[in-house]
């Protein structure tokens with residue numbers, strides 16, 4: 047205590063989680079301060095690297111968080127007690143911020159961050175966060191902060207009124223702050239009793255928020271529940287609002303979506319640890335090269351430059367480098383226009399990128415990413431040249447989607463330095479990067495690939511070398527089924543509707559139209575050569591291309607387009623029907639459920655085959671790839687997790703049926719049969735592998 051103020055310091059490494067012993071200590075200290083007539087106010091602070099991290103996860107799993115004093119008891123004691131300040135350093139996220147919101151004031155160091163990220167796990171802040179933030183900052187801010195789950199820095203927290211001041215330390219400065227307020231008699235009531243921010247609320251903001259949820263959070267329960275809670279905060283007395291929030295929280299906690307999102311969270315963590323707990327040191331990449339500034343190379347250049355890495359981009363001639371420069375300028379201009387990037391940041395990023403036509407410019411690069419056209423002869427000659435011009439330590443990576451990394455490695459003459467770094471389009475946006483292991487990739491090369499992806503803010507998944515790696519390889523089964531379904535009578539519209547209702551951002555048919563049917567036809571003509579003779583690919587894409595229907599870019603593909611708006615087109619349906627007649631297929635109608643199973647169950651069978659062949663390390667890596675590469679709904683965990691939930695027996699049955707109809711690639715894999723027969727859980731059956 048000093049000068050009438052009590053300091054309550056939580057010191058519980060590593061993150062000051064609210065374990066039972068911490069809660070007991072807090073309860074004792076707060077009770078003593080509240081009872082002491084010499085104490086006028088209290089300061090809640092923490093020792094160590096951060097503020098209070100919220101509940102103790104281990105205790106949550108054991109149910110110990112329900113033992114008294116609970117977090118809620120502590121909150122009640124603070125709120126009913128003497129004027130208080132939460133002095134925040136590090137981060138106050140989730141329960142940590144909810145606790146701080148029970149104090150009269152909050153002050154933070156300049157590097158402090160706050161946020162309520164529960165939505166990311168399919169939950170909402172359940173310790174009064176929705177109620178207090180709304181009453182403190184108004185419903186508009188609460189909707190933004192809680193629905194996004196984003197982190198706010200100290201400046202924004204202060205601008206929005208979450209922090210009452212930014213301070214230089216968490217001891218003397220908060221004490222001065224509180225003493226000044228006490229002296230001035232400027233002490234507001236507890237947040238739950240404040241109503242200034244919830245006066246004259248325009249109800250339209252809640253309608254708009256729900257409309258946005260339908261667009262952005264397709265099928266997720268938590269976002270609408272959050273809107274309900276924030277609306278309730280504007281309507282109900284404080285205690286009733288808290289009770290309402292509690293009921294909403296209880297309905298979500300432990301539910302399907304909460305479990306799937308928690309699984310997806312840990313799956314991402316596991317994917318990052320693919321190289322074990324003690325991976326080889328990664329090379330520090332200060333300067334990176336890019337071969338080919340087309341669609342992918344430009345996007346990758348932006349991702350690198352935005353992360354502060356110097357980029358040397360080489361293309362065939364001046365025209366090509368000018369085109370790349372323009373593409374990059376356009377991407378940056380778009381980011382500035384959307385408010386996602388400041389003008390200063392754009393300048394800084396663009397200054398990082400240098401354009402050349404001579405491979406010798408790569409002589410100072412620590413890593414080079416090849417993004418030239420998808421032809422082995424081109425790639426081999428590029429890798430041979432890279433082997434000559436790059437420094438001995440440089441990592442050489444290919445962005446190929448389907449070609450053999452081993453052959454490029456051999457061509458380079460330095461196979462241990464070669465890996466795949468498979469970005470997804472658009473590369474500056476999509477989160478997934480597959481780090482592909484060739485037969486000879488060194489541990490350092492793989493570590494460097496994983497670390498670089500992380501530095502770019504991407505999610506890296508380690509993959510083995512094969513046609514399509516983890517994601518595209520299993521995607522073919524999904525898009526392939528969409529084509530077979532159309533032959534058999536399901537309309538493009540119904541198929542896309544089912545996939546989108548399931549939670550995919552875009553159905554498989556519309557996705558094909560967007561990517562371009564001519565591109566798909568080209569890839570398939572190569573793939574067709576390696577297919578077993580008893581298997582066929584659907585000819586629908588080729589038929590569309592023959593009719594001049596290349597997809598969105600030509601105004602028509604499986605749909606007709608007005609701008610980006612897709613419209614069902616009788617001409618396309620006629621082409622599909624004619625193809626079915628040629629193939630001797632009798633068209634019929636499908637239920638939505640049948641379409642859903644035909645689209646998604648075969649992914650799981652192919653995923654099992656990827657695990658069998660060591661292309662994927664574990665089932666959860668396939669899930670991470672689908673969630674981050676194709677926008678598979680995270681609230682369903684990923685295809686492998688979803689398969690477990692719906693029952694692997696059904697996956698086997700579907701594979702048996704399709705195998706009989708379509709050929710050996712569709713038949714159940716041995717691993718799928720094995721896991722289905724031994725309880726139906728990937729991780730339990732595969733043990734250490736998963």
Ligand code: NAD
Nearest residue numbers: 338339340341342343361362366417418419420446447471
């Ligand atoms: P693109 O045709 O848009 O760009 C290729 C660029 O490489 C062009 O600018 C071309 O001038 C340049 N180039 C050609 N030969 C070169 C050489 N010898 N040296 C330097 N530059 C050369 O192609 P893209 O769509 O960006 O694809 C590039 C690679 O990325 C391919 O391997 C492709 O399979 C892969 N990929 C593409 C996507 C996608 O969605 N387009 C997604 C993932 C991976």
